[in-house]
Amino acid sequence: MKKQYLSEIMDHPLLGKLLPVDFSPLKTCSFNCYYCSLGKTTKITMEREEFYPVKDVFQEVDSYIQQNDSPDTIILTGSGEPALYSKFGELARKIKEKYPSITITAYSNASLLTDPEVRKDFCECDVMQFNLNAVNAEEFRKLNRHHGNVRIEDVLEGMKKFKTEFNKPIWIHSIFGNNFNISEENIIGLRDFIAEFKPEKYIIRKFEIENDVKPLSNKTINFIKSHMDSLDCECKYMGFD
Numbered sequence: 524m525k526k527q528y529l530s531e532i533m534d535h536p537l538l539g540k541l542l543p544v545d546f547s548p549l550k551t552c553s554f555n556c557y558y559c560s561l562g563k564t565t566k567i568t569m570e571r572e573e574f575y576p577v578k579d580v581f582q583e584v585d586s587y588i589q590q591n592d593s594p595d596t597i598i599l600t601g602s603g604e605p606a607l608y609s610k611f612g613e614l615a616r617k618i619k620e621k622y623p624s625i626t627i628t629a630y631s632n633a634s635l636l637t638d639p640e641v642r643k644d645f646c647e648c649d650v651m652q653f654n655l656n657a658v659n660a661e662e663f664r665k666l667n668r669h670h671g672n673v674r675i676e677d678v679l680e681g682m683k684k685f686k687t688e689f690n691k692p693i694w695i696h697s698i699f700g701n702n703f704n705i706s707e708e709n710i711i712g713l714r715d716f717i718a719e720f721k722p723e724k725y726i727i728r729k730f731e732i733e734n735d736v737k738p739l740s741n742k743t744i745n746f747i748k749s750h751m752d753s754l755d756c757e758c759k760y761m762g763f764d
């Protein structure tokens with residue numbers, strides 16, 4: 524049977540056998556990040572919707588697990604920002620109730636965390652992951668090209684508030700691109716935010732785009748490492764060698 528909401532299980536270095544579950548039209552997001560692997564955001568929005576019926580999404584997940592090997596982890600991704608799915612909490616809860624041994628996670632840009640309903644929905648996850656590439660407004664906007672209603676101050680406050688309500692692991696990811704978010708001010712500001720936030724893991728990556736975004740210089744890479752290495756949390760560099 525053709526799958527509408529699922530991708531194939533993939534091996535993930537941190538999450539084991541990972542099953543991605545989709546629930547929004549490509550591509551629905553509050554950001555339009557320069558490096559996004561899903562392409563350009565066609566619907567930039569902050570409005571939550573039940574893009575596809577939650578019972579249909581759950582049913583497809585359920586039949587897949589009944590007929591295949593069980594994944595270690597399910598990532599509720601959406602084709603864009605997962606918080607935009609208004610049935611996120613219900614979907615996560617249904618999967619967890621039926622398959623309690625599977626880890627449920629999501630990877631969010633944190634832009635809707637000022638909404639208590641979004642925080643409540645994300646609390647259904649076992650591990651929550653956020654992307655945070657900049658702490659100053661200019662670099663944040665330049666790289667993430669976000670919806671006009673997003674403010675970096677709200678993103679940072681929303682993340683802190685969520686941490687007080689979620690007593691499970693939180694991972695933060697930062698992705699660095701040449702000429703986007705590599706000012707000393709931003710790197711040090713990120714380090715300070717992470718030091719205070721204390722995520723379980725801090726995952727650092729970089730991006731380059733042929734003929735467009737040049738690779739990071741060794742000087743920048745060393746600057747990032749020299750500051751992030753002093754953090755107390757587990758710091759993982761992916762693709763930095």
Ligand code: SF4
Pocket residue numbers: 552553554555556558559560561564602603604632
């Ligand atoms: S937040 Fe994620 S899905 Fe949205 S544009 Fe950025 S990388 Fe793509």
